Each structure stands twice: as C-alpha cells, then as structure tokens.
Amino acid sequence: MVVQMLSAIKFSKKIIPYVKEEKTKVVVAIFFSFVLAGLKGMQAYIVKPIFDHGLSPTSTIEDNVTLVLQLLIIVLVNFPARFFHFYWIRFVVDKATCKIRNQMYKKLQHIPLSFFSESKQGELVSNLLNDTITFSHGFRAVIDLIREPITALVMLSLAFSRDWQLTLVIFAAAPLFIVIFNRSGFLVRNQQQVVQEKIAQMTHVVGEGVVGQKISKSFNLQEYVLDRFKKAQEHFFDAQMKTAKTEEIAHPLVEFVGGLAFSGIILFAHYRIKSGGMTTGDFVSFITAMALFMDPIRKYSQANVKLNQARAAGERIFNLLDEPEEADFGKVEIENLNSEIIINDLTFAYDQNRNVLDKVNLSIKSGDKVAFVGLSGSGKSTLINLLLGLYDISKKKIMIDGNDINDIKKISLRNLFSLVSQDIFLFNDSIKENLSVGRNLSEDEIKNSLEVAHADEFVNRLADGVETNIGDGGLKLSGGQRQRLTIARAFLKQSPILLLDEATSALDNESEKMVQKALDKLSANKTVIAVAHRLSTIQEFDCIYVFDEGEIVESGTHDELLSLKGNYFKLYELSKKVGTNA
Numbered sequence: 001m002v003v004q005m006l007s008a009i010k011f012s013k014k015i016i017p018y019v020k021e022e023k024t025k026v027v028v029a030i031f032f033s034f035v036l037a038g039l040k041g042m043q044a045y046i047v048k049p050i051f052d053h054g055l056s057p058t059s060t061i062e063d064n065v066t067l068v069l070q071l072l073i074i075v076l077v078n079f080p081a082r083f084f085h086f087y088w089i090r091f092v093v094d095k096a097t098c099k100i101r102n103q104m105y106k107k108l109q110h111i112p113l114s115f116f117s118e119s120k121q122g123e124l125v126s127n128l129l130n131d132t133i134t135f136s137h138g139f140r141a142v143i144d145l146i147r148e149p150i151t152a153l154v155m156l157s158l159a160f161s162r163d164w165q166l167t168l169v170i171f172a173a174a175p176l177f178i179v180i181f182n183r184s185g186f187l188v189r190n191q192q193q194v195v196q197e198k199i200a201q202m203t204h205v206v207g208e209g210v211v212g213q214k215i216s217k218s219f220n221l222q223e224y225v226l227d228r229f230k231k232a233q234e235h236f237f238d239a240q241m242k243t244a245k246t247e248e249i250a251h252p253l254v255e256f257v258g259g260l261a262f263s264g265i266i267l268f269a270h271y272r273i274k275s276g277g278m279t280t281g282d283f284v285s286f287i288t289a290m291a292l293f294m295d296p297i298r299k300y301s302q303a304n305v306k307l308n309q310a311r312a313a314g315e316r317i318f319n320l321l322d323e324p325e326e327a328d329f330g331k332v333e334i335e336n337l338n339s340e341i342i343i344n345d346l347t348f349a350y351d352q353n354r355n356v357l358d359k360v361n362l363s364i365k366s367g368d369k370v371a372f373v374g375l376s377g378s379g380k381s382t383l384i385n386l387l388l389g390l391y392d393i394s395k396k397k398i399m400i401d402g403n404d405i406n407d408i409k410k411i412s413l414r415n416l417f418s419l420v421s422q423d424i425f426l427f428n429d430s431i432k433e434n435l436s437v438g439r440n441l442s443e444d445e446i447k448n449s450l451e452v453a454h455a456d457e458f459v460n461r462l463a464d465g466v467e468t469n470i471g472d473g474g475l476k477l478s479g480g481q482r483q484r485l486t487i488a489r490a491f492l493k494q495s496p497i498l499l500l501d502e503a504t505s506a507l508d509n510e511s512e513k514m515v516q517k518a519l520d521k522l523s524a525n526k527t528v529i530a531v532a533h534r535l536s537t538i539q540e541f542d543c544i545y546v547f548d549e550g551e552i553v554e555s556g557t558h559d560e561l562l563s564l565k566g567n568y569f570k571l572y573e574l575s576k577k578v579g580t581n582a
C-alpha cells in the first residue's frame with residue numbers, strides 16, 4: 001500500500017504541470033470521490049432497515065415510504081456526484097494527454113536530424129499515439145487509488161459495525177487475496193511492457209507497408225510484406241496471450257478464494273443468527289458491505305496495474321521529451337548573402353569511424369552559380385546538410401558573410417536557402433496548401449509561382465485546379481509534376497540562395513527538360529549551389545567542385561576541368577557514355 005502510494009505520488013509529480021490549469025476541477029472531482037464513498041456506505045447501511053423493518057410482516061406503509069424516500073435521496077445525490085467526479089476526471093486527463101501529445105509532436109519537429117537515423121519511425125508513432133493513451137490511463141489510476149481505498153474503508157467500517165467477528169473471518173482470507181493480486185500484478189506489468197514493444201514494432205511494419213506500396217507492388221513483394229506483418233502480429237499476439245493467461249487465471253482464482261471465504265461466512269453467520277448475536281438485516285447489510293468492499297479492492301489492484309503500465313509508457317514519453325533539441329545558440333540574423341560563403345578546412349563525420357568530408361575548402365560569392373559533382377557517396381549532399389545547419393560542426397568552419405554558421409539563428413540561416421532535392425516531400429492536401437504551407441498567399445502569387453515552375457499548364461488542366469488534392473506524397477501526380485510543385489514552393493520561399501540536390505535525377509528526359517527550364521527560371525538572380533549528376537546542366541556555371549571520397553580534388557569551370565583530363569573529364573566521358581548527358 002505504501003509502495004503503491006509512493007509510486008502514485010511520484011507519477012503525480014510528472015503530471016502536475018499538465019493539470020495545473022484545471023486545479024479546481026481536480027479538487028472538486030476528488031471531493032466528490034468522498035461523497036461517492038459515503039453514498040455507497042449509505043446504500044449498504046440502508047439494507048438493514050429494509051430487511052429488519054420494511055420487509056418484516058409487522059411493517060407499515062409509512063415505514064416503507066420513509067425507506068424509499070431515503071433511497072431516492074441517495075440516488076438523486078449520486079447523479080451529479082458521479083457525473084462531476086467521472087466527467088471532470090476524464091476531461092482533465094484527456095486534456096492533459098492532448099498537451100503531452102502536442103509537446104511530443106513539437107519535440108519531434110525540433111530534435112536534430114541525427115536522432116531520426118537512429119530511431120524507427122513506427123516506434124515514434126506508437127510512442128506518440130499508444131504510449132500517451134496508456135499514460136492517460138495512469139492519470140485515472142491515480143484518482144482510483146484515492147477513491148477506492150476511501151470506499152473500501154467506509155465499507156469495512158460498516159461491516160465491522162454490523163458484525164466484527166464475521167469481518168474477522170473474512171480477513172482470514174485476506175492474505176491469500178493479497179498474494180494473488182501482487183503476484184499477478186507483477187507478471188502482468190512485465191508482460192504488458194512486452195505487449196507495448198510489440199505494438200510499436202507492428203506499427204512500424206504497418207507504416208512500411210503503407211509507405212512502400214509502390215515498391216511492394218512493382219517488386220511483387222506483397223507476400224513478403226504480408227509475412228513481415230504476420231510475424232510482427234504473431235509476436236504481438238503471443239505477448240497478449242501471456243498477459244491474458246495471467247489475468248484469466250488470477251480472476252477465477254480470486255473468485256475461488258472468495259467462494260471459500262463466503263462458505264465460511266455462511267456457516268459462521270448461521271451460528272451467529274441462531275444464537276441471537278445478529279439479525280438477518282445485519283447479515284444482508286454486512287454481505288452488501290463486503291460485496292461493495294471487494295469492488296474497490298479489485299479496482300484498486302487494477303488501478304495499480306494501470307499505474308505500472310503508465311509508468312513504463314511515461315518513461316518512454318519523457319525520454320523523448322528529454323531529448324536535446326537542435327542546438328541553436330545563434331544570435332545573428334541575416335537576410336541576404338551580400339558577400340560570400342567561405343568553407344574553411346571542413347572535416348565532418350556522422351559517426352566517429354569515418355570522415356565523410358575531409359578538409360574541404362571553397363568559397364561561393366553572392367550571385368555565383370557553383371556545382372558539386374562526384375561519385376555517389378562522395379559527400380555532396382552532406383555538405384548541403386551542413387550548410388542548412390542540420391548537423392553540428394566546429395566553430396569557424398563555415399562562414400556566411402563573415403558570420404560563423406553557429407552564430408546565426410537557425411531560422412534565419414534556413415531562410416537563406418531554398419532546397420529542391422531528389423527527396424520530394426509533399427503534404428496530402430491541395431496544391432494551393434502545399435505551396436502556401438500555412439501562409440496567406442494571394443491567388444496571383446500562387447499563379448506566378450506555378451508559371452515560374454512550368455507547372456501552370458498541368459495544374460490548369462486539373463478539374464479542381466489549385467484546389468486539387470494531390471494524394472499521399474503527391475501520389476496522384478507524375479514525378480516531374482511533383483518536382484515542379486516543389487520548385488514553385490521554393491520560389492515562393494523567396495530565399496537568396498538556391499540549393500539543388502539532384503533535383504532532376506529521378507526524372508525521365510522529357511520531364512527533366514521541363515524541370516530544368518523551371519530551375520533555370522528559378523535560378524535567375526540567385527546564388528545557386530547545385531549537386532548534379534547530369535553535367536550538361538552545369539556547363540555554364542561559375543565554378544564546379546569535384547568531390548572524391550569527401551575531398552575536393554578539382555575545381556574550376558567546365559572547360560578548365562575538361563582540359564585537366566582528370567576526375568571531371570572521366571565523369572564527363574562516363575555520363576556521355578551512359579547517355580545521361582542529354
């Protein structure tokens with residue numbers, strides 16, 4: 001009992017910040033738990049006069065009217081007491097749960113990118129959706145842990161007042177109940193933890209199955225994907241059955257012990273009534289009190305299990321909430337690139353084992369168009385990630401207009417760049433919503449952006465125009481159309497620097513041409529940093545940097561690099577051969 005109380009207090013400390021605003025409701029709800037316990041006590045109490053007076057052959061109609069009135073008063077008071085107690089508890093709990101979920105979602109938006117390479121998407125989703133529900137049950141359990149002992153105490157006092165000797169007989173069985181509750185509670189707790197893990201894994205597999213639809217179908221992987229799901233579900237089922245078995249053995253066991261205790265009581269009561277020590281009314285009132293005593297005990301033990309499950313869920317929730325957010329110590333705000341970006345001897349590794357960038361030096365003047373080329377895995381996208389401040393780097397390695405990138409506010413830094421990359425991300429919403437992303441843009445602005453992106457033609461052909469819903473990730477559009485929407489979005493961002501990371505590499509020749517036209521329009525009057533496999537698109541660029549295993553091995557204009565007959569020349573020959581230099 002003390003242990004449970006302590007763990008309830010510890011748990012409550014975690015939730016207090018979330019229910020602070022609803023103090024009054026919590027206090028009133030707790031107050032009503034006393035009222036409810038009192039009312040239950042009165043119900044058990046009134047059973048004696050009902051049996052001894054109301055139902056005796058000598059009773060009058062007045063006796064019965066009085067009893068009925070008393071009963072009516074009890075149920076009348078019970079109505080608002082129950083409503084305000086239970087409704088307000090649910091209100092406070094569900095509201096607090098929403099707050100926690102908001103906080104978790106907000107956290108996910110502010111955790112460094114590196115966190116996501118280490119976690120499973122589905123587990124994060126499950127963390128946010130399932131764990132919060134389990135956690136909210138813990139909130140309610142805390143209230144149960146207050147309410148149920150009060151009710152139990154009231155019932156016990158009544159039972160004692162009706163017949164203390166009989167009460168003691170019941171208590172002979174109490175240690176057995178306690179052993180059963182404790183043991184099964186412990187087992188369920190552990191097993192439930194496994195169940196939650198299995199749900200998280202299953203959520204992950206479901207996510208893969210939904211997101212990976214196209215690959216699943218085109219590779220004929222339906223069976224394989226289904227097998228993965230079946231396995232995940234089997235593990236979940238096994239874990240569930242373990243909990244079910246423990247619970248379903250514990251319940252009849254409790255009933256069995258209860259039955260034994262009840263048999264003892266009947267025999268003893270027979271002796272007590274025979275000897276004139278108690279009336280039938282006393283006995284029925286006692287039994288009612290005892291029955292009503294068992295209910296809070298059962299609820300108390302359930303609340304305890306829930307509290308334990310909630311603590312495990314809470315641990316996962318608060319672990320996430322405690323994750324450090326992206327470091328943002330920057331104070332400087334810049335709106336434009338006036339002079340240049342300088343990269344000084346930049347070395348970077350995602351993990352300690354291997355440098356992905358090795359002593360990179362380069363500079364990009366405002367208005368320049370520069371390109372990064374090189375074999376796959378040579379570190380081009382990594383450098384783009386670092387420019388966007390997605391990973392931490394040491395001081396003075398990247399300078400923008402004389403400011404260390406670490407000193408620039410993240411929001412300001414990211415406003416400098418518009419990224420168009422191979423990974424297209426679009427919301428399942430209308431075209432207009434995908435372009436304005438929360439801002440209030442005029443029709444003309446949207447129209448203009450679609451023109452720049454060469455997307456106006458296909459959008460106009462859609463029945464609902466800019467209001468057309470584009471499906472999950474833009475599923476209802478072609479690859480090139482999707483990319484042109486991201487270009488329109490980038491245009492609307494109005495940033496001075498354009499980052500293009502393989503923006504055309506997933507497209508066929510025809511779409512590529514359209515997208516390239518759009519990109520050329522978008523690039524006008526901007527500083528451009530482009531990662532390109534197709535070297536035809538960058539021949540006019542001011543400078544091309546050639547990456548090889550994290551190092552810049554050559555740099556210069558297209559013609560200068562060709563005349564070197566080195567890495568760039570080889571890449572150029574290669575791209576001509578495979579025909580991507582169209």
Ligand SMILES: Nc1ncnc2c1ncn2[C@@H]1O[C@H](COP(=O)(O)OP(=O)(O)OP(=O)(O)O)[C@@H](O)[C@H]1O
Nearest residue numbers: 117350351356374375376377378379380381382383
């Ligand atoms: N999040 C990450 N965690 C750990 N290693 C990573 C991560 N992202 C990339 N890498 C590694 O860093 C190296 C460089 O990757 P990067 O994406 O910068 O290459 P890239 O030049 O853009 O290649 P591609 O032309 O194929 O896009 C690769 O070896 C890759 O395995």
Ligand SMILES: [Mg+2]
Nearest residue numbers: 380381382501
């Ligand atoms: Mg890349």
